[in-house]
Amino acid sequence: MFKVKHLIILVFVAALGMAGCKSRFEKLRASNDVAKKYQEALRLYNKRDYSKALVLFEDLSQKYRGRAEAEDLNYYYAYTLYRLSDYTTARYQFKSFADTYPASKNAEEARYMGAYCFYLESPTFSLDQENTYKAIDALQLFVNLYPTSDRAAAASKYIADLRGKLEDKAFENAKMYLTTGPSNVDNYRAAVIALKNAQRDFPDIKYAEEMDFLMIKSQYLYAKNSYVIRQEDRYNEATSLYNEFTENHPDSKFSKDAKQVKQDIDAGLIVAKQELADFAVEQAKYKEMLIRTGKLKDTTVNKTDIKNK
Numbered sequence: 001m002f003k004v005k006h007l008i009i010l011v012f013v014a015a016l017g018m019a020g021c022k023s024r025f026e027k028l029r030a031s032n033d034v035a036k037k038y039q040e041a042l043r044l045y046n047k048r049d050y051s052k053a054l055v056l057f058e059d060l061s062q063k064y065r066g067r068a069e070a071e072d073l074n075y076y077y078a079y080t081l082y083r084l085s086d087y088t089t090a091r092y093q094f095k096s097f098a099d100t101y102p103a104s105k106n107a108e109e110a111r112y113m114g115a116y117c118f119y120l121e122s123p124t125f126s127l128d129q130e131n132t133y134k135a136i137d138a139l140q141l142f143v144n145l146y147p148t149s150d151r152a153a154a155a156s157k158y159i160a161d162l163r164g165k166l167e168d169k170a171f172e173n174a175k176m177y178l179t180t181g182p183s184n185v186d187n188y189r190a191a192v193i194a195l196k197n198a199q200r201d202f203p204d205i206k207y208a209e210e211m212d213f214l215m216i217k218s219q220y221l222y223a224k225n226s227y228v229i230r231q232e233d234r235y236n237e238a239t240s241l242y243n244e245f246t247e248n249h250p251d252s253k254f255s256k257d258a259k260q261v262k263q264d265i266d267a268g269l270i271v272a273k274q275e276l277a278d279f280a281v282e283q284a285k286y287k288e289m290l291i292r293t294g295k296l297k298d299t300t301v302n303k304t305d306i307k308n309k
Contacts, residue, residue, distance in 0.1 A: 095114040116158070238265045
């Protein structure tokens with residue numbers, strides 16, 4: 001029984017202590033002692049109690065505006081937001097710091113951190129890449145402003161990572177047209193165009209070899225599913241893409257698959273030419289019948305030529 005009462009007392013005392021700490025913080029927060037409030041904000045920041053530090057820094061940022069202490073305060077304010085993973089507000093504060101205090105010893109660091117926050121906000125490649133483009137611009141600006149900085153190498157690495165993400169996006173978008181081709185034959189042609197555009201936008205894209213193969217496949221499927229009157233030209237275009245592929249990638253891991261597609265192209269071309277020839281013969285026979293029965297008068301048709309086809 002004594003142990004239970006003792007435990008209750010300890011819990012009660014601890015609760016009072018917690019309440020006391022909270023009341024002291026709230027009391028300081030409501031006070032006008034900005035110097036004490038600033039020191040407490042720094043203490044909380046160094047203790048990694050960023051949530052409480054943020055409350056004080058936000059209040060002080062208004063009261064210290066125009067004062068000498070504002071520079072350090074805004075520096076810590078930006079970092080507090082960063083530590084709390086509020087990258088959107090943090091990048092704004094870092095940029096604001098760099099713009100407001102360009103001669104500060106922390107200006108370079110702030111400019112870098114603002115760009116880095118953009119990098120951290122870049123989403124997975126399957127989502128909208130607006131922030132990825134903004135991150136690249138911000139990081140490139142940093143490299144341009146501080147080309148000899150130790151941070152320039154890291155910024156360049158992040159730019160490469162972001163460009164890789166954009167490459168992934170472009171590649172997956174192009175493949176999407178190929179996979180949706182069965183529902184809309186024009187998507188096969190769209191796949192060829194998208195693959196070419198991706199290579200134009202990213203000349204060193206890591207998927208170049210596979211993309212060249214997929215262009216052959218897409219153009220072949222486009223030709224195969226076209227009206228017969230269009231097939232010959234489209235098969236020939238697929239052949240041209242195949243020839244470019246073998247020239248650019250003589251030892252490609254896709255060579256076997258590409259050769260199979262080329263065989264399908266050749267076979268499809270033979271069938272298309274035969275169907276066109278058969279259609280021409282049938283058309284000629286039909287015209288001859290119309291002329292013979294008097295239903296069609298066409299002096300441009302040579303009956304002898306028709307019979308000899």
